Amino acid sequence: xxxxxxxxxxxxxxxxxxxxxxxxxxxxxxQAMLTSLAGLIVVLLxxxxxxxxxxxxxxxLFGL
Amino acid sequence: xxxxxxxxxxxxxxxxxxxxxLTAQKGEFAFLVSLAAGAxxxxxxxxxxxxxxxTLETAFKKAGGxxxxxxxxxxxxxxxxxxxxxxxxxxxxxxxxxxxKAEFAGKCAIFILCVSPAVxxxxxxxxxxxx
Numbered sequence: 001x002x003x004x005x006x007x008x009x010x011x012x013x014x015x016x017x018x019x020x021x022x023x024x025x026x027x028x029x030x031q032a033m034l035t036s037l038a039g040l041i042v043v044l045l046x047x048x049x050x051x052x053x054x055x056x057x058x059x060x061l062f063g064l
Numbered sequence: 065x066x067x068x069x070x071x072x073x074x075x076x077x078x079x080x081x082x083x084x085x086l087t088a089q090k091g092e093f094a095f096l097v098s099l100a101a102g103a104x105x106x107x108x109x110x111x112x113x114x115x116x117x118x119t120l121e122t123a124f125k126k127a128g129g130x131x132x133x134x135x136x137x138x139x140x141x142x143x144x145x146x147x148x149x150x151x152x153x154x155x156x157x158x159x160x161x162x163x164x165k166a167e168f169a170g171k172c173a174i175f176i177l178c179v180s181p182a183v184x185x186x187x188x189x190x191x192x193x194x195x
Contacts (some may be wrong), residue, residue: 002108003075006101008151010082013093040092047096047103054103055146061114062142063135 005050011041068112072105095157102149136181142173147173 018041023032058064079101084113086094106115117138124134 002104004154005104006075006079006082006097009093009100010079010086010097013086013090013097015084016093017089020089036090038091043093043096047100050100052101054107057107058110058142061110062138064142064165 008042009046012039015039045056068108068148072109074091075105075108090156095153099153102153106145106149109142133181136177139177143170143173146170 016036019039020032020036025031034035075076079097081103083098083128086097098158121134121138124130151163151166151170154166
């Protein structure tokens with residue numbers, strides 16, 4: 001839950017962008033769309049669990 | 065002391081660079097990086113500030129009756145920070161309408177939180193005035 005987490009998400013974003021361009025240039029637009037969708041879902045799940053962890057920590061620490 | 069602040073500022077600047085590099089092609093990843101960076105920084109700063117809040121709370125506890133209001137204000141502070149976190153991140157990416165909804169939710173939560181102390185103060189005032 002520190003800087004590595006941010007770097008991981010940024011790395012996935014960049015890889016998905018590159019893959020997307022690669023697939024589009026080679027004529028496979030549908031696979032490009034599916035790849036970026038899959039990347040988005042993976043990153044979304046990671047971020048949602050991190051935000052849930054943040055909110056539960058705040059709730060516990062501040063006694064909400 | 066300043067090491068924690070420096071670390072938080074470094075994290076913010078690094079993630080700003082990453083958000084900008086990702087915004088060109090993939091806007092949604094930039095939003096997620098910004099959200100994750102906000103969560104990491106807030107979590108680190110809260111863990112840093114918390115022992116001082118505890119000492120303040122124990123000091124207020126000695127004062128007896130007033131400590132109830134301190135915990136209410138602490139909760140309102142926590143709600144406002146979380147709401148601000150969500151609203152600012154949304155506004156950063158152009159969703160000002162959603163940011164307004166998030167802020168409205170935060171205002172409702174704080175309003176509900178502050179009703180009971182307000183009632184107590186009102187009753188005490190009326191009793192004092194003899195009505």
